[in-house]
Amino acid sequence: MSFPVDRLRRLRKTPTLRRMVQETHLQCSDFILPLFVEEGKNISIEISSLPGIRRFSPDKLLHEIEEIISLEIPAVILFGVPENKDPMGTSGYSEKGVVQQAIRLIKKEFPTLVVITDVCLCEYTSHGHCGVIKNHDVDNDATLELLARMALSHAEAGADMVAPSDMMDGRIRTIRTALDEADFCDLAIMSYAAKFASAFYGPFREAAESTPQFGDRRSYQMDPANLLEAIREMVLDIEEGADILMVKPALPYLDVLREARTRFFHPLAAYNVSGEYAMVKAASERGWVDGDRIMEEILVSIKRAGADLILTYFAKDMARILQERKRGN
Numbered sequence: 001m002s003f004p005v006d007r008l009r010r011l012r013k014t015p016t017l018r019r020m021v022q023e024t025h026l027q028c029s030d031f032i033l034p035l036f037v038e039e040g041k042n043i044s045i046e047i048s049s050l051p052g053i054r055r056f057s058p059d060k061l062l063h064e065i066e067e068i069i070s071l072e073i074p075a076v077i078l079f080g081v082p083e084n085k086d087p088m089g090t091s092g093y094s095e096k097g098v099v100q101q102a103i104r105l106i107k108k109e110f111p112t113l114v115v116i117t118d119v120c121l122c123e124y125t126s127h128g129h130c131g132v133i134k135n136h137d138v139d140n141d142a143t144l145e146l147l148a149r150m151a152l153s154h155a156e157a158g159a160d161m162v163a164p165s166d167m168m169d170g171r172i173r174t175i176r177t178a179l180d181e182a183d184f185c186d187l188a189i190m191s192y193a194a195k196f197a198s199a200f201y202g203p204f205r206e207a208a209e210s211t212p213q214f215g216d217r218r219s220y221q222m223d224p225a226n227l228l229e230a231i232r233e234m235v236l237d238i239e240e241g242a243d244i245l246m247v248k249p250a251l252p253y254l255d256v257l258r259e260a261r262t263r264f265f266h267p268l269a270a271y272n273v274s275g276e277y278a279m280v281k282a283a284s285e286r287g288w289v290d291g292d293r294i295m296e297e298i299l300v301s302i303k304r305a306g307a308d309l310i311l312t313y314f315a316k317d318m319a320r321i322l323q324e325r326k327r328g329n
């Protein structure tokens with residue numbers, strides 16, 4: 001059938017009709033908010049390239065967590081900004097590390113909040129790369145052991161889930177084995193499975209002070225041009241024991257998400273990264289776009305493409321709007 005029998009505008013006539021046929025719905029429970037924890041005391045500073053997002057010392061974190069819980073956001077992902085960095089990233093897997101401190105504090109006060117941790121060395125290494133350097137490149141197998149130590153130290157501090165973002169080969173199996181051997185067989189792994197070497201991470205690297213001091217990340221993160229390789233990454237991570245698969249960044253890779261949705265049955269996450277957030281904020285500050293509407297359209301598009309979970313700096317802004325809408329209805 002076609003026009004004049006089919007008239008799609010019939011179901012667009014009123015707000016109620018439109019609501020009835022809406023296919024994709026955002027919920028507060030879709031979101032995971034990234035949090036930057038900085039070593040020290042009494043720190044709460046806004047990150048200039050991420051308006052509205054702050055770095056907190058552990059003692060200043062609880063107030064923020066209260067707000068996150070009141071907005072019904074179920075989970076946070078922690079990134080550490082340590083005082084000391086060295087070539088091996090030792091502050092990343094120390095029992096007294098800043099992320100380990102933060103986990104203990106949060107889980108003590110708010111046991112139901114899901115605390116996920118980013119497992120990667122780049123925030124803790126003096127050279128800013130995601131692993132151990134040998135012959136001017138990141139050494140895959142030497143890095144695996146340190147990643148496993150980091151994941152284990154997060155687990156011991158009380159994390160609910162670990163999220164390796166380093167893109168070393170074999171890291172999911174190595175981390176899974178280390179967790180299982182230490183009796184953490186129930187702790188889930190969210191794998192940054194298809195992580196691309198992206199310019200969209202720019203503001204994050206300022207926030208986490210993790211810009212590589214030489215070269216770039218192209219020998220371990222993926223080429224933005226490759227979809228088939230992204231599928232291979234995900235197949236491998238499933239075989240190695242990942243519980244949730246992530247695609248990162250989100251917007252330029254919606255096709256990867258869609259492809260993953262049709263192929264795999266695992267929950268899918270998408271990371272709406274710092275550059276995607278910063279561009280919207282910058283344009284809306286200038287009055288060039290309606291920031292709230294752009295935000296919602298972006299988040300809906302990510303969910304429509306197939307994401308079950310969205311890691312996003314917009315989590316609080318969007319949750320606030322969803323809550324207000326619910327109250328108004």
Ligand code: PBG
Pocket residue numbers: 118120122130165166200201202203204205272273274275
């Ligand atoms: C650590 C890591 C990065 C991001 C998340 N985990 C930076 C990078 O790989 O350079 C980026 C997140 C964002 O841009 O919001 N490896």
